[in-house]
Amino acid sequence: MLRFALWGLCLLDVATASVTVYGQIPIGISSALSSTATQAAAYDTTVLNPPPVPNPAPPTSFVLTLQSLASAVGSGVLSIPISGTFFGFSVEMSVITQLFGTNSSYIQVPFLNLMANIQERAGAVYMRIGGNTQEFAFYVDSLPEDRAISKQKADSNNPTQTPAVIYTMDLFYLLSNISSLVNVKWYIGVPFNDTSDFRFQIVEYSEAILGDNLIGIQVGNEPDLYPGRHRNKTYSPQNYVNEFGELITAMTADPNAPVRNNLIGPSVSGTWTPEEVFDAGFITTYGVNIGAISVEHYPTENCFPVYGISVYHDPQLEFPNYLNHTSPVALCEPYLNASNIARAAGKPFLMFETNSASCGGFPGISDSFGAALWALDYGLQMAYSNFSGAMLHVGGQDTYYNPFTAPPTNQSRYYEWTIGAVYYSALISAEVFGKTNTSQIMDLHGNGNNEFTPQYAIYENGAIARVALFNYVTDPTGASTYTATISLAGGTVPSSVQVKYFLSPSVSTKDNITWAGQTLGTAREVDGRFKGALNITTITCDTGANTCLIPVPAPAFALVFLTAEEDIATVTFSTSVHTNTVNTATVAASVLATSNGMAGDVWKLASTSNEKNAALSRDGHAGWLVGTVAAALALILC
Numbered sequence: 001m002l003r004f005a006l007w008g009l010c011l012l013d014v015a016t017a018s019v020t021v022y023g024q025i026p027i028g029i030s031s032a033l034s035s036t037a038t039q040a041a042a043y044d045t046t047v048l049n050p051p052p053v054p055n056p057a058p059p060t061s062f063v064l065t066l067q068s069l070a071s072a073v074g075s076g077v078l079s080i081p082i083s084g085t086f087f088g089f090s091v092e093m094s095v096i097t098q099l100f101g102t103n104s105s106y107i108q109v110p111f112l113n114l115m116a117n118i119q120e121r122a123g124a125v126y127m128r129i130g131g132n133t134q135e136f137a138f139y140v141d142s143l144p145e146d147r148a149i150s151k152q153k154a155d156s157n158n159p160t161q162t163p164a165v166i167y168t169m170d171l172f173y174l175l176s177n178i179s180s181l182v183n184v185k186w187y188i189g190v191p192f193n194d195t196s197d198f199r200f201q202i203v204e205y206s207e208a209i210l211g212d213n214l215i216g217i218q219v220g221n222e223p224d225l226y227p228g229r230h231r232n233k234t235y236s237p238q239n240y241v242n243e244f245g246e247l248i249t250a251m252t253a254d255p256n257a258p259v260r261n262n263l264i265g266p267s268v269s270g271t272w273t274p275e276e277v278f279d280a281g282f283i284t285t286y287g288v289n290i291g292a293i294s295v296e297h298y299p300t301e302n303c304f305p306v307y308g309i310s311v312y313h314d315p316q317l318e319f320p321n322y323l324n325h326t327s328p329v330a331l332c333e334p335y336l337n338a339s340n341i342a343r344a345a346g347k348p349f350l351m352f353e354t355n356s357a358s359c360g361g362f363p364g365i366s367d368s369f370g371a372a373l374w375a376l377d378y379g380l381q382m383a384y385s386n387f388s389g390a391m392l393h394v395g396g397q398d399t400y401y402n403p404f405t406a407p408p409t410n411q412s413r414y415y416e417w418t419i420g421a422v423y424y425s426a427l428i429s430a431e432v433f434g435k436t437n438t439s440q441i442m443d444l445h446g447n448g449n450n451e452f453t454p455q456y457a458i459y460e461n462g463a464i465a466r467v468a469l470f471n472y473v474t475d476p477t478g479a480s481t482y483t484a485t486i487s488l489a490g491g492t493v494p495s496s497v498q499v500k501y502f503l504s505p506s507v508s509t510k511d512n513i514t515w516a517g518q519t520l521g522t523a524r525e526v527d528g529r530f531k532g533a534l535n536i537t538t539i540t541c542d543t544g545a546n547t548c549l550i551p552v553p554a555p556a557f558a559l560v561f562l563t564a565e566e567d568i569a570t571v572t573f574s575t576s577v578h579t580n581t582v583n584t585a586t587v588a589a590s591v592l593a594t595s596n597g598m599a600g601d602v603w604k605l606a607s608t609s610n611e612k613n614a615a616l617s618r619d620g621h622a623g624w625l626v627g628t629v630a631a632a633l634a635l636i637l638c
C-alpha cells in the first residue's frame, strides 16, 4: 500500500512512502528452483562496496571515563528505564500465515526459535500485528483449510492494492498458542476505515483470548496519510482526535470490549507532527484511554524502482548515510519534544513501525552488516531519546529489510528461513538492556564525538553495567581497529570484563555475520537456532591503573560486560507437538536444490537423515509445528 508523506521533520525533505509489498515475484518450482528464487528481494545478493576509510580516519585510541553510579551522572542525561523488549517486530497482517503458521495448530518452528532467542535475553518479545492491512480487516466465521487469515482485495483507492485481511477466531488461538510457547506479547490494530462501523471483533476476541498477552490496540495507522485517500482532503489532526473519541464512545457501548486504557495513537508518519495531534487535545481529552503514544517513521524511501515515483536513489551512494552516528541522532532529534510530552503524561512513547527505508528497503543496504550496526545504533539512540520501544517492520518476499523471511508457502519443503542482518540488532539490543527493566542508557560522545565510533554506557539498577562500542569503518588492514580505554570514576574497574563481539568482514556482507562467535546461518538455511560455539572474550583489566582496554575491529560492535551477564539459559519446554527442526537444521539449500521433482515425503537426506525425524514426515513441511502428536519439544539454542 502506498503511503505518501512529506517528511517535514525528516532530514531528507522529500515525498516518501512506506510500503509493504504483497505480491510475490512469481517463483516457479521448476528445474531452476534456486535461480528463480533469488529474484525475490528477500534473497537479493547485491553486495555493495564498503565506503573507504574516512579521511581523516577516526582516532584509534581514546578514553571513556564513566561514573560508577547513575546517581553521579549529571541530571537529565540518562534515559528512562528501558526493557530488553525494546526492539520488537511489526508484522503486516497479510504475511501472518507465512511467518506464524496457517492456523492455531500449525505453527512455524523457525519462528518460535527466533522469538525464543529474544525471549531468553529480554524475558518477552513484543510483536505488533497490523499495518495498512488492519484498516479494512474483517471477521468471518471460517475459512478454507481452517486458516486463521486470508486476503481479499478491497481498497480500490489504493494504487498498490493492499489486500483486505479476512480473519477467523482461529487467528487469536494462533497468537495465543504462540504466546503459550514463547512469551510473545501482542499489539493489534482496530479497523479504522469506517467510523460508523468499527468492527470491534478483533478487540473483543483479543481481549477474551489473549488476556494479558494483549498489550495494546492501535487506533488508526498513519492517519496523516488519510487525507484524500481513506478520508476527505481536509482531514486534519482535529478530525483524527474526534474520531478517536468516537471510537472510545462506541467501545464503551460494547460490553465485550471491557478494557479501556490500552489504546495506541496517533501513529503519525511525518506529514503531521505528533505535537499537532497533541495540540488537538489527544492527550488532554483521552489520556485515560491511551496506553502508549506512537509514531511511525522510515528514514528514507526507495519507491522509485517498484512504483516509479519519487526519484531514483543509488544504493551505493546511499550506503554511507547508514554508516555513521549522525543518522540515528538526526532521526531521533525531531521526536525529543514529543517524547518529553509523552513522559510527562506518563505514557510510553513508541516507534510503532520502522526499518531502513520504505518501499521495501534498499538492495545491498537493508540486509547488510552495516544496516545491522545502524539499526542497533538507531535503537540505542531511540532509547536514549526516551522511546520505550521500537518495532522493526517485517514484510513479505519482496522486501529487502526483513529481520526474518519465511520461504513462500509452496517452497517450504525445499528451503528454510532467511535471516536479515537487522534481526541481530534486535537480539543484541535485548542483551544491551537485559531483563531487569532498570537499564538506563547514555550516549557517551567519546572520541571527540567521532561519528564513526559511537559509544553508549548502560546503567542497570543504578550502577554501570555495560558499555556498547561501535566501529562503522571497514578496513581489512586492521589499521582502523580502535582501542577504547574504559576507566571508572567513583570506583575501580573489575579485574576482568567479558566482551561479546558482533563481527563481519565488511559492512557490505550479508553472510559471515557472527554474534559472540555464533551465527544463524545464510539465506534459506536458517531454522532459528544459533550455530557454532559461543565465544565470549575475557579481557583482563589493570585495576591499579583503573583501566580496561577494549579493542574494536573495523567494522564491529562490542558489548562490554562490567558485571556478569545473566545466564542466557537454553530454553527447553514441553509441548504437545511434534516437530522436525533437528533434521532440517542440517539440510543445505544446495542439497535441496537438486531434489526437484521429489515429494517431501520421499526425501532421504544422505547421512544427515534421522529416520525417526519428522523432516521425512508425510506432510513434508520442513519446520512446521503440528499440534497433534504428543512429544517433548526442545528448542535447543546456543
Ligand SMILES: *[C@@H]1O[C@H](CO)[C@@H](O)[C@H](O)[C@H]1NC(C)=O
Pocket: 024, 025, 026, 027, 028, 029, 408, 410
Ligand atoms: C508458488 O506461489 C507463487 C505465488 O503465489 C505462484 O506464482 C507459483 O506459481 C507457485 N508455484 C507452485 C509450483 O505452486
Ligand SMILES: *[C@@H]1O[C@H](CO)[C@@H](O)[C@H](O)[C@H]1NC(C)=O
Pocket: 075, 076, 077, 078, 079, 080, 081, 336, 340, 343, 384, 385, 386
Ligand atoms: C529522558 O528522561 C529523563 C528522565 O527520566 C530525562 O532526565 C532526560 O533528559 C530525557 N532525555 C531526553 C533526551 O529528553
Ligand SMILES: *[C@@H]1O[C@H](CO)[C@@H](O)[C@H](O)[C@H]1NC(C)=O
Pocket: 135, 136, 137, 138, 154, 164, 193, 194
Ligand atoms: C471498510 O472496510 C470494510 C471491510 O473491508 C468494508 O466492507 C467497508 O465497505 C469499508 N468501509 C468504508 C467506508 O470504506
Ligand SMILES: *[C@@H]1O[C@H](CO)[C@@H](O)[C@H](O)[C@H]1NC(C)=O
Pocket: 102, 103, 104, 105, 106, 145, 146, 147
Ligand atoms: C491447519 O493447517 C494445516 C496446514 O494448512 C491443515 O492441514 C489443517 O487441516 C489445518 N487445520 C487444523 C485444525 O489443523
Ligand SMILES: *[C@@H]1O[C@H](CO)[C@@H](O)[C@H](O)[C@H]1NC(C)=O
Pocket: 231, 232, 233, 234, 235, 239
Ligand atoms: C471531511 O471529513 C471530516 C471528518 O472526517 C468532516 O468533519 C468534514 O466536514 C469533512 N469535510 C468536508 C469538506 O466534507
Ligand SMILES: *[C@@H]1O[C@H](CO)[C@@H](O)[C@H](O)[C@H]1NC(C)=O
Pocket: 275, 276, 278, 279, 337, 338, 341
Ligand atoms: C513541544 O510541543 C508543545 C506542544 O505542541 C509546544 O507547545 C512546545 O512549544 C514544543 N516545544 C518545543 C521546544 O518545540
Ligand SMILES: *[C@@H]1O[C@H](CO)[C@@H](O)[C@H](O)[C@H]1NC(C)=O
Pocket: 320, 321, 322, 323, 324, 325, 326, 327, 328, 330
Ligand atoms: C552520515 O550520515 C548522514 C545521513 O544520515 C549523511 O548526511 C552524511 O553525509 C554521512 N556522513 C558521511 C561522512 O558519509
Ligand SMILES: *[C@@H]1O[C@H](CO)[C@@H](O)[C@H](O)[C@H]1NC(C)=O
Pocket: 083, 123, 435, 436, 437
Ligand atoms: C519487566 O517488565 C515486564 C513488563 O511489565 C514484567 O512482566 C516483568 O516481570 C518485569 N521484570 C522484572 C524483573 O521486574
Ligand SMILES: *[C@@H]1O[C@H](CO)[C@@H](O)[C@H](O)[C@H]1NC(C)=O
Pocket: 505, 509, 511, 512
Ligand atoms: C564468508 O565465509 C565463507 C565461508 O563460510 C567464505 O567462503 C567467504 O569468503 C566469506 N566471505 C567474506 C566476505 O569473508
Ligand SMILES: *[C@@H]1O[C@H](CO)[C@@H](O)[C@H](O)[C@H]1NC(C)=O
Pocket: 501, 517, 535, 536, 537
Ligand atoms: C573468539 O573471538 C575473539 C575476538 O574476536 C577472536 O580473537 C578469537 O579468535 C575467537 N576464538 C575462537 C575460538 O573463535
Ligand SMILES: *[C@@H]1O[C@H](CO)[C@@H](O)[C@H](O)[C@H]1NC(C)=O
Pocket: 104, 105, 173, 174, 177, 180, 575, 576, 577, 626, 627
Ligand atoms: C492451539 O490451540 C488449539 C485451539 O484452537 C488447541 O486445540 C491446540 O492444542 C493448541 N496447540 C498448541 C500447539 O498449543
